[in-house]
Amino acid sequence: MRSLFLAALVFAACTPGQIIMPPPTPVEPPTLSLVTVTPVDTTRPTSSTVMSSLSATGLSLVSGQVAVVSVDAVAVRAGMATTPVPVGPMGDDALGTVRQLGRRGAASLWLTSTGVYLERSGRLLRSPLSDSLPLPQVRAIDVVGEGAAETWWVRTDDAVLRATSGGVDAIALNDPNGGGLIKAAVGRDGASVIVVQGARLYLVEVDAPKVTVLATGLGAVTQSARLGDGTAALATAQGLVRVSPTNELTLTAFGPVAAVHDVAADGDAALVQSNGLLLSLLVDEARVLGDVAAPVVSGVVRDTAGAVFTLDGDALKRLATTAEEQPVRYADVKPFFTARCTSCHSSGANYAPIIDFTTYNKAKMWAAQSLARVQNGDNPMPPVASGLLRPSQYAVLERWVQGGLLP
Numbered sequence: 001m002r003s004l005f006l007a008a009l010v011f012a013a014c015t016p017g018q019i020i021m022p023p024p025t026p027v028e029p030p031t032l033s034l035v036t037v038t039p040v041d042t043t044r045p046t047s048s049t050v051m052s053s054l055s056a057t058g059l060s061l062v063s064g065q066v067a068v069v070s071v072d073a074v075a076v077r078a079g080m081a082t083t084p085v086p087v088g089p090m091g092d093d094a095l096g097t098v099r100q101l102g103r104r105g106a107a108s109l110w111l112t113s114t115g116v117y118l119e120r121s122g123r124l125l126r127s128p129l130s131d132s133l134p135l136p137q138v139r140a141i142d143v144v145g146e147g148a149a150e151t152w153w154v155r156t157d158d159a160v161l162r163a164t165s166g167g168v169d170a171i172a173l174n175d176p177n178g179g180g181l182i183k184a185a186v187g188r189d190g191a192s193v194i195v196v197q198g199a200r201l202y203l204v205e206v207d208a209p210k211v212t213v214l215a216t217g218l219g220a221v222t223q224s225a226r227l228g229d230g231t232a233a234l235a236t237a238q239g240l241v242r243v244s245p246t247n248e249l250t251l252t253a254f255g256p257v258a259a260v261h262d263v264a265a266d267g268d269a270a271l272v273q274s275n276g277l278l279l280s281l282l283v284d285e286a287r288v289l290g291d292v293a294a295p296v297v298s299g300v301v302r303d304t305a306g307a308v309f310t311l312d313g314d315a316l317k318r319l320a321t322t323a324e325e326q327p328v329r330y331a332d333v334k335p336f337f338t339a340r341c342t343s344c345h346s347s348g349a350n351y352a353p354i355i356d357f358t359t360y361n362k363a364k365m366w367a368a369q370s371l372a373r374v375q376n377g378d379n380p381m382p383p384v385a386s387g388l389l390r391p392s393q394y395a396v397l398e399r400w401v402q403g404g405l406l407p
């Protein structure tokens, strides 16, 4: 009753158009089966504590640099100290209480008690869209598109709002078998959004208008992110749920405990926190980036220099992960050969010449030629029928060759 009353107030205050979606098409959603991925744990990047005894609540990026967020300020790291980021055109506005952090492309977004702030040239400026949103009710914001096509998917407890320069619409789901709080809204584009309400996962196509139940029986969602390739990733008590742009669903665990506490986008990869580890996940390959001491890491970002920062309890930790800092060794590239190449080349299957990638000395002999073929779109390896590899998928081979083929 109370939430209905609140919702009515919200609509009255902001007069958004209300869109009531049709009930979902009655299809039995597939049951999600859990796949456990064992993370590759070879050479861990060196981890160093950059600052300790911080009273930080999260991490953001400001001009590509890591910024520590506290209750009412954002400060960029400068060596072992931080400098506050000025707020407002004159630099003397108050940020208010920071309630949520978000991403807008490669940039950050701050939702505070006084508005939604975006960064421009090293300053935090209040977005004019702030005035169209029911700020006290907003739980999270996900931004898709750029320029005139920019769309904000805004989540409150009982509605998903779509905000554009043209206005705000409140989108209400209408599932007779659903209900409960809205726990995630990850935009796909300006017209469709992945929504978790209660224990149900939906694809909501607003303009169609069409709602599809993608999964039921979801565990508690603690974080969500949109990866570079458009995949929606949800950290849940039952594992990492991923919804690809073609609606393929996966549920992944990374060790004995299925729960995934945090997920953040890192290009096409996901930075995942599970089982006391910070992992980098690309498609179905997970690598250990480091250990985390705190039960839940409250932030993880990668700066423009390529270093990953995490907030582990009250400490800011830095993981050296750029190519220069962390050379790729044979042990790092071997899993790539095993996963992508040996199915044909160890036995000569599919008329492939026998190439031994399982020892350093043999793999080294074929490395340059292998990289050339992997990069050759006209005559690729693996052959086109097995699906072209994206650059991010063969980066490890590229870095091994560039780094001088270390044993």
Ligand code: HEC
Residues within 6 Å of the ligand: 337, 340, 341, 342, 343, 344, 345, 349, 350, 351, 352, 353, 366, 369, 370, 371, 373, 374, 381, 382, 383, 386
């Ligand atoms: C589906 C089977 C298959 C897979 C998987 C595969 N290859 Fe091949 N590969 C072949 C065949 C068949 C040839 C020979 C025809 C050709 O050169 O295109 C070949 C040729 C090559 C050659 C040239 C060998 C020579 O003697 O000139 C290299 C190098 C190579 N592959 C590397 C790789 C690497 C690296 C991977 C993994 C990223 C890989 N291949 C995955 C089937 C495969």
